[in-house]
Amino acid sequence: MDFSQPRVIAEFGPGEGCHTREIVSRMSPDSKLLLFELDAELARHLEKQFQDDRRITVINGDAQRLPEALAERNLPHCDYVVSGIPFSILDPEKKRALLRKVHDSLAPDHHSAFIIYQVTNELVGHCRHFPRVESEYCLRNIPPMFVTKFYKTANGHSANGAHGRLNGKSRH
Numbered sequence: 001m002d003f004s005q006p007r008v009i010a011e012f013g014p015g016e017g018c019h020t021r022e023i024v025s026r027m028s029p030d031s032k033l034l035l036f037e038l039d040a041e042l043a044r045h046l047e048k049q050f051q052d053d054r055r056i057t058v059i060n061g062d063a064q065r066l067p068e069a070l071a072e073r074n075l076p077h078c079d080y081v082v083s084g085i086p087f088s089i090l091d092p093e094k095k096r097a098l099l100r101k102v103h104d105s106l107a108p109d110h111h112s113a114f115i116i117y118q119v120t121n122e123l124v125g126h127c128r129h130f131p132r133v134e135s136e137y138c139l140r141n142i143p144p145m146f147v148t149k150f151y152k153t154a155n156g157h158s159a160n161g162a163h164g165r166l167n168g169k170s171r172h
Contacts, residue, residue, distance in 0.1 A: 008032045008078045037058065038062060081113075
């Protein structure tokens with residue numbers, strides 16, 4: 001993620017905030033972070049944890065509300081959507097609808113991406129409307145996870161110069 005300027009970021013399923021804390025530590029003072037957490041107890045924990053940070057909004061609700069949450073805050077789009085929710089257990093129609101909402105909510109910029117970390121890479125087959133995909137299998141994580149970035153636009157390059165469609169294969 002490029003934190004060189006203010007960004008609008010959404011995180012689906014932040015849980016207790018492990019990844020959230022890392023994102024927050026890198027965000028600029030004018031960035032915004034929307035946290036979508038279904039579990040009411042975890043949402044309360046997040047609200048308490050980040051109560052003094054005006055950049056963060058905790059939404060105790062479904063990630064499907066992303067477009068409405070952006071509109072309610074007069075935010076035209078997200079630069080990044082980060083997700084650890086287990087897409088493999090979602091109903092196929094709900095999965096497709098959420099992926100479409102994410103795509104439509106991303107800024108039309110080369111950096112804008114939907115970033116997921118999952119045990120499987122099955123979501124790649126459902127994201128054909130994203131023109132550029134990069135995926136890496138991270139063995140350092142326990143359990144190992146695929147970290148996959150689905151980009152809003154086809155142009156642009158990753159940090160290592162790679163570009164194009166990945167079709168579910170790891171570059172590393």
